[in-house]
Amino acid sequence: MVADARNPTRHVVLMVDIERYSARSNVLQHRAQQALTEVMQAAWDELGIVLPETLRQQSGDGQLAVLPPGASERRVLRLASVLDRLLREHNQGLSAEARVRMRLGVHHGLVHLDSANGFAGSAVVTVCRLVDSPQLKSMLRRFPRAQVALVVSDLIYQDVVREYQDLPQDQFLRINASLPDKGFESSAWIYVPGENAAASTVPDALPADPQGEIDLNRMDRSAELDPPQLPTVGQVFQHITAQGPAAFGNGNTVTTYGSADDAQPGRSSR
Known part of the structure; x- marks a missing residue:
């Protein structure tokens, strides 16, 4: 029997992923998962967002969330700063290998909530790809004191960041998120709470292209190949x-x- 796919609904979709999860020991993976669930729930509670279990999809080292209809997109973007503070509190006194840092992605679009094995829709695929982009992973390496690196789709940036200025627009770095092996490429914007991603990732030797985008993969390679x-x-x-x-x-x-x-x-x- 073919499932009815005629009624998707539009939602804000959010993906969070733990940095360097697979490099941890079994015990540290167990603790990191516990930290993920506790910190995320504390963040939702602080923001006043009620997120039923039916709108969450766990993946061990990550969590995919489909926000309820009518959830404030402006409030959702505050999650980055809230998580940054909560993780600083959690990580205080922990060894480097036990600390938990996160990559966070936000997008919106049509989602099928009643699919047979999870949420379906291009919006879900997009937010997962953005969180897995090498540019976002590079941000946590560039800012070792940061606890969270946020990536938002161009739709979220134009509709929310640029229009309402809840987050400092001039500290967002525009990227071309690309995962060739997945056939994915999309414009997006990166923000790191407490840091200026836009200013500190523009090397003199690699100016932005005419659209203002920076290829961090190329930048990483140039740092290895070009002598000082x-x-x-x-x-x-x-x-x-x-x-x-x-x-x-x-x-x-x-x-x-x-x-x-x-x-x-x-x-x-x-």
């Missing part, structure tokens, strides 16, 4: 070898390497 550049302030020498009395010392050979820029007229070469 020596500063060019002060005196500049380029491949100079001195021998005999002119060398520093008696009969030594000294070779120095400086900037590849040619010496400019009028600059001292002493």
Whole structure:
């Protein structure tokens, strides 16, 4: 018998995932799951959002939530800051491997709530892909003191972040979230509570493209492949070898390497 798929409903969908879950021992995985359920419930309670179990889908290291109709999208975005504070309290005094940090994604769209094996719909797929994007994972590496990294779809950014300014718009970084092996690509925006994601992830060597997007995968690779550049302030020498009395010392050979820029007229070469 084919299930009736004619009546999807529109919802805010949210996905949260624990950082580095699979690298934990069995005991630490057990504790991380406990922390996830307790911290998420405390956050929902603080925000005044009633979320029945029928609107949650657990996945061990994560939780997919479909918000009830009429849930405030502005209030949902406050979840990032609330979780950041609750996790700081939870992680206080814990070892690095026991701490729990989370990636959080928010989107909205049509969802089939009565599917045979969970929630169905492109909105659900999108929010899960955004949370799994390498750009979002990179944010928690770039900000080791952060507890939460939030990614929102472009729809949420344009409708909520840009219009109402509940979160600092200028601290959001626009990305092109891409998972080629999943056939997924979408514009999205990243925010890290207490940090300025937009300012601190723009390297001089990798300017934004014409649409203002940053490819963090490329940025990570460039950091590995490109050797560090020596500063060019002060005196500049380029491949100079001195021998005999002119060398520093008696009969030594000294070779120095400086900037590849040619010496400019009028600059001292002493």
